[in-house]
Amino acid sequence: MALRIRFTAEDFSRVRFAPRPAPLQELNAALMKMCSGDDELLFERWRRRLLRSLPRAAEPLGDLVPGTVAPGFLDVFSDTLEDGLETVRAARPELVRSEIERAYARHAAPAPLWVRDLHRGDSDAWRLLHRAQQAAFETALRPVWPVVQDLHHAEFTRHALTVAEHGIGTALAGLLPGARLRDGLWALAAPGERTVELRGRGLVLVPTFHWTGHPLIADLPGHPLFLTYPAGPGLPLVPPEAGGAGDALAGVLGRTRCEMLLLLAREHTTSDLARRLGVSNATVSAYTAALRGAGLITTVRAGRAVLHHRTALGSLLVRQHAE
DSSP states (O other): OEEEEEOOHHHHTTEEEOSSOOHHHHHHHHHHHHHHOOSHHHHHHHHHHHHHHSOGGGTHHHHHOSSSOOOGGGOOOOSSHHHHHHHHHTSOHHHHHHHHHHHTTTOOSOOOHHHHHHHTTOHHHHHHHHHHHHHHHHHHTGGGHHHHHHHHHHHHHHHHHHHHHHOHHHHHHTSSTTOEEETTEEEEEOSSEEEEEOTTOOEEEEEESSOOSSOEEEOOTTSOEEEEEEOSOSSOOOOTTOOSHHHHHHHHHOHHHHHHHHHTTSOEEHHHHHHHHTOOHHHHHHHHHHHHHTTSEEEEEETTEEEEEEOHHHHHHHHHHHO
16 A cells, blocks of 8 residues: 655655645644544543634634545645635635535435535634634644744754755655655555656645654645644644643643553563552553553563563653653
8 A cells, every 4th residue: 555656857846845834734734633443542641632722713623524534625834824714714615615615425314404504605604603613623633833933943853954954855765654666656554555647737745743654645636745744743742831741741641641651661570560559450460551552661571571661662752752
């Protein structure tokens, strides 16, 4: 299964990395992650918290994505929220209609009235969408936006140095695990099989720090191909004003599992963890199984004892939430 992108010589000179994060595209990525249901241990608390905190004003966004297909006119890469909202509103009416029809093509239930109004260009429906996107951004992303900006700057700098020292081919080949570039064909792991011909349009690479899945493409007429790829730490982002490692991790893993992971900087037995945390051996066994399944700890048997220790990934998680 692969996404393949075919370059002309001209296209290689038209590859660029987005210099700043795109608020609405990052919002799309965060909402996709919220609805995906994967990475349960690391993201489930974040997912539940975000679902509870989203205001009613954001609910129309769910109507626009009734299944797994989102309308393409929501893929906007402007680097400010205001410009992004204006770009969505300026989408060509025929594009809006065709993309809404595509999103509902395999959905049995009829579209809500406001979506049908949007389909015909009603100004009240556009204002409803504007408020929904703004409300969702303020809730889901505004608290962590400084973190997104810092991560984006580091990612942009890293690739700029790679291109300067080794060329764009090396940057593309190393962008994602398993990426291959050969004879002008760039292959990336993705669900399904798809080949995109650039034919001189060029390519814009956009990192996202909320989505952890396969690369996402926006292929709209008259525009370069935009490829959004996962570049974050693979963890929910924490606002800059959050507390230390313990407080930040507790929001991701839960208080007891967080304390357990912090303790496991040194090796401990199941009984020792139960005594230190004030819980039963059965609870420790359940929590260590979850942490082990996520690759954050290892467990080995030594005689009659069971020993647990934090992995390099677990230590990286602690460090990232302590910074």
